[in-house]
Amino acid sequence: MSIATPVSSLLLMSAEDNCMIARTALAKGDTVVIDGQAVTLSQNILIGHKVARRALAVGDKVLRYGALIGSITAPVGIGEHIHTHNLESDYIPTYTLGQDGHHFLDKEAK
Amino acid sequence: MNAPTHNRVAPANAALVSQLTGFPRADGRKGIRNIVVVAYMVECAHHVARQMVNAFPGQDVHLIGFTGCFPNDYADQVMRRLLTHPNVGAVLLVSLGCEGFNKYGLSSAVADSDRPVHTITIQENSGTRPSVRSGVEWISWALEHLAQQQRVPMAIDELVVATICGGSDSTSGISANPAVGVAFDTLIAAGSPCIFEETGELVGCEYHMQRRAVTPGLGDAIVATVAKAARYYTIMGHGSFSPGNADGGLTTQEEKSLGAYAKSGSSPIVGILKPGDQPAGGGLYLLDVVPDGEPRFGFPNVSDNAEIVELISCGAHITLFTTGRGSVVGSAISPVIKVCANPQTFERLSDDMDINAGKILTGEASLEEVGAEIVDAVLRVAAGEMSRSEDLGHQEFVLTYKQFDAVGPGCFPLRAA
Numbered sequence: 001m002s003i004a005t006p007v008s009s010l011l012l013m014s015a016e017d018n019c020m021i022a023r024t025a026l027a028k029g030d031t032v033v034i035d036g037q038a039v040t041l042s043q044n045i046l047i048g049h050k051v052a053r054r055a056l057a058v059g060d061k062v063l064r065y066g067a068l069i070g071s072i073t074a075p076v077g078i079g080e081h082i083h084t085h086n087l088e089s090d091y092i093p094t095y096t097l098g099q100d101g102h103h104f105l106d107k108e109a110k
Numbered sequence: 111m112n113a114p115t116h117n118r119v120a121p122a123n124a125a126l127v128s129q130l131t132g133f134p135r136a137d138g139r140k141g142i143r144n145i146v147v148v149a150y151m152v153e154c155a156h157h158v159a160r161q162m163v164n165a166f167p168g169q170d171v172h173l174i175g176f177t178g179c180f181p182n183d184y185a186d187q188v189m190r191r192l193l194t195h196p197n198v199g200a201v202l203l204v205s206l207g208c209e210g211f212n213k214y215g216l217s218s219a220v221a222d223s224d225r226p227v228h229t230i231t232i233q234e235n236s237g238t239r240p241s242v243r244s245g246v247e248w249i250s251w252a253l254e255h256l257a258q259q260q261r262v263p264m265a266i267d268e269l270v271v272a273t274i275c276g277g278s279d280s281t282s283g284i285s286a287n288p289a290v291g292v293a294f295d296t297l298i299a300a301g302s303p304c305i306f307e308e309t310g311e312l313v314g315c316e317y318h319m320q321r322r323a324v325t326p327g328l329g330d331a332i333v334a335t336v337a338k339a340a341r342y343y344t345i346m347g348h349g350s351f352s353p354g355n356a357d358g359g360l361t362t363q364e365e366k367s368l369g370a371y372a373k374s375g376s377s378p379i380v381g382i383l384k385p386g387d388q389p390a391g392g393g394l395y396l397l398d399v400v401p402d403g404e405p406r407f408g409f410p411n412v413s414d415n416a417e418i419v420e421l422i423s424c425g426a427h428i429t430l431f432t433t434g435r436g437s438v439v440g441s442a443i444s445p446v447i448k449v450c451a452n453p454q455t456f457e458r459l460s461d462d463m464d465i466n467a468g469k470i471l472t473g474e475a476s477l478e479e480v481g482a483e484i485v486d487a488v489l490r491v492a493a494g495e496m497s498r499s500e501d502l503g504h505q506e507f508v509l510t511y512k513q514f515d516a517v518g519p520g521c522f523p524l525r526a527a
Binding site for chain 1: 351
């Protein structure tokens, strides 16, 4: 890019976190910088959504704000989207609503 | 997780603090509004009550009520607190005539608070048309009566401020919620009672909150309160998590909770309230909204407005409502100030939003700057300026059945001291 962006496109909420937050909508093919490493995004990331700060394995705990927000259910590469398809609550299943009806995605991801 | 720390809490804008005024009430509190409330005692009286209120568009006449015919101690307590809330100047009760709600006790409680109160019973008043006519006459009289009352100076520590989040997304916990936390720290430092709530949205934060409690007994009570909420929601089969939360990038209940928790700021927690309890002085209070005992009447709070009503029943003059997806609601009785977390949502719904906290995400403003902007908005709305939802005519109201035990001795350490 020829023009420097005024602020980084990813937010790190706490030093020990293993996910980062998109501060604006990002597109597949965009390059983001994660801990000094250039990473090309393999999918679109909406504002506020999470991407992996490093590769994560099944059973790994995800940290945001330096606090646990759940467990990984499918392998995630650096810069990949972390959401209901690969992260589940350690407390209560997450309920989502699709065009085809209601789902408890955490349970179905298993 | 480390406690959020601020080296210095910014003071509230002195010029705005000096302009704060309110309507004095017999119990010593002051109201920032002077509203005629029309309350129906059962759904069967709803239409008649609404016809009365509809005769006064754009005026301070608000409609509230209870749909059920069966009596309920919680609903009775909340209704008493609402009808004697400092923002309320006069009360009209609309009864069908055969419902279970204790309209006599309610009427006595309002009369004892030195407010004009009148009851219209539809079955004894020849039905719909004559009842509406009588109601409109009484409301006209009440509005003239209230117009004679003057605002008097009000101190910032007389102002009770509450917060809630609704339509949360992943930006809520980054911008709007921590900015409200900054505002809460400023208001609490000035002596105001501030209330945060929804223990079901604090699952995962219980041990951090425990460390912020002013006594070990209160800390233990906070942990027990959140455990109660987690159990209740597990039995109901849903967390306090909506499909829109997931669309907005939140994945799990505990992730949503951590973002919601940021609204509480960094002040010590001085007490736990249940709906209808009044704060015992300034400081930060947690409102426990989850019923006690086995689940009996359904979900703890059917929607955001049920929580706002409970906050108002605890004396809240103003509710700070943070939203990422974009809620448009206001409330009867007490103004709602909307703090929008997501800059994209703010663009779409700017007419409904009071504060654009999305500026924090885009790098146009700091958390502290938006926190100060929120405190300024609280003081302006308290002094009489309309919030966006008030201006748009939002007066939502929800009151349902619930079951509560009284708070334990550990929940009110300052009152006990």
